[in-house]
Amino acid sequence: MSKVEHYVDAGTRENTRISYQSAIRHFEVDWGGFLPATADGIARYLADYAGELAVSTLTQRLAALAQWHIEQGFPDPTKVPLVKRVLKGIRTEHPARERRAKPLQLDRLEQADRWLSKAASEAALNSDRGGQLRHTRDRALLLIGFWRGFRGDELSRLQVQFVEIVPGEGMTCFFPRTKGDRNLSGTTFKAPALKKLCPVTAYLDWVNLAHLQNGPAFRSIDRWGHMASHGLHPNSMIPLLRTIFAAAGIEDADDYSAHSLRRGFANWAASSGWDTKSLMEYVGWKSVQSAMRYIDGTDPFGRQRIDSSLG
Missing domain, CATH: 1.10.443.10 (Intergrase catalytic core)
Known part of the structure; x- marks a missing residue:
């Protein structure tokens, strides 16, 4: 690991690193996607898990995929209008009700x-x-x-x-x-x-x-x-x-x-x-x-x- 990579790694929170690795693994292994991905592939991935995964989870997965593409020097497919429209449609069809933890009295x-x-x-x-x-x-x-x-x-x-x-x-x-x-x-x-x-x-x-x-x-x-x-x-x-x-x-x-x-x-x-x-x-x-x-x-x-x- 170079000094640059060392400090990049040090500047990333451990929880963020773990969640991003999990998101990439889910896209490639669980869903069977290929990286680098296309906007169409990202859109189909979102559609397949709409209603099954929370919108917040899908948004986090998009952030991880975006970060992977940027770090590898590829264009970010998550910013394409198609992907944004699909995510907006999922929010409309599957509105999330916020669940709050029960307060300990x-x-x-x-x-x-x-x-x-x-x-x-x-x-x-x-x-x-x-x-x-x-x-x-x-x-x-x-x-x-x-x-x-x-x-x-x-x-x-x-x-x-x-x-x-x-x-x-x-x-x-x-x-x-x-x-x-x-x-x-x-x-x-x-x-x-x-x-x-x-x-x-x-x-x-x-x-x-x-x-x-x-x-x-x-x-x-x-x-x-x-x-x-x-x-x-x-x-x-x-x-x-x-x-x-x-x-x-x-x-x-x-x-x-x-x-x-x-x-x-x-x-x-x-x-x-x-x-x-x-x-x-x-x-x-x-x-x-x-x-x-x-x-x-x-x-x-x-x-x-x-x-x-x-x-």
Whole structure:
């Protein structure tokens, strides 16, 4: 790999690289397409998967195919009017209804935290090293994810050496790269030490128990208590959270996703009187539209407003 290729590779987010490779493989292997592709071939590919794949997925596949052609020095067939018209037609015939993650309410967070604390204590009494590690890790992951409004991929990329603790005050989490950091200057997030459901205490309990000094903060653990050297995969966050909630006796555990922590915090903050600007600064949203996608109105059906006007 040349120096130029090295820095090009370094400038591409790992998640983006993986998703683009998957898109190219789907076009060539699953569908049987040929690269370089023609506009007609791209259009037929879109038409064959219309209604089967979400429009957002098809758009991502187009971006990957466009990038491949540009990098290989070929004309980009995805920009041809035929392809744009086909994609517009798919949007018209197969409108997508946005699915939002179910927000984790504070009482459900408390319920899961109680179960994890109890399970970790019982595992320690039974000399179950693996169970003690997993439950302690999961408690730290859950509380940091909620109070910081982190996405699943951010939790998976959190590095121990980039976390600083100020006892009794809070913790600082630095990410060299984040989704909205286009200048690649790194982003710092702060989480407070709290009287209860404290993310700082839970994190210290975890790293001290696991003897972690650097590398990924949250890793997979086998039944014997052996930890992996790499971080949890972002795709593992949803099944992990659902397993925790189900074990804690939370109803409809399968309705939650990795975004449930962020949506839960956003709704808690909004109902607790945080203004939108403060919430945006804390979570790291750049636009009001991004913030509002995570906040449910206190009167979503307008019943209270209409009832009050009826007298």
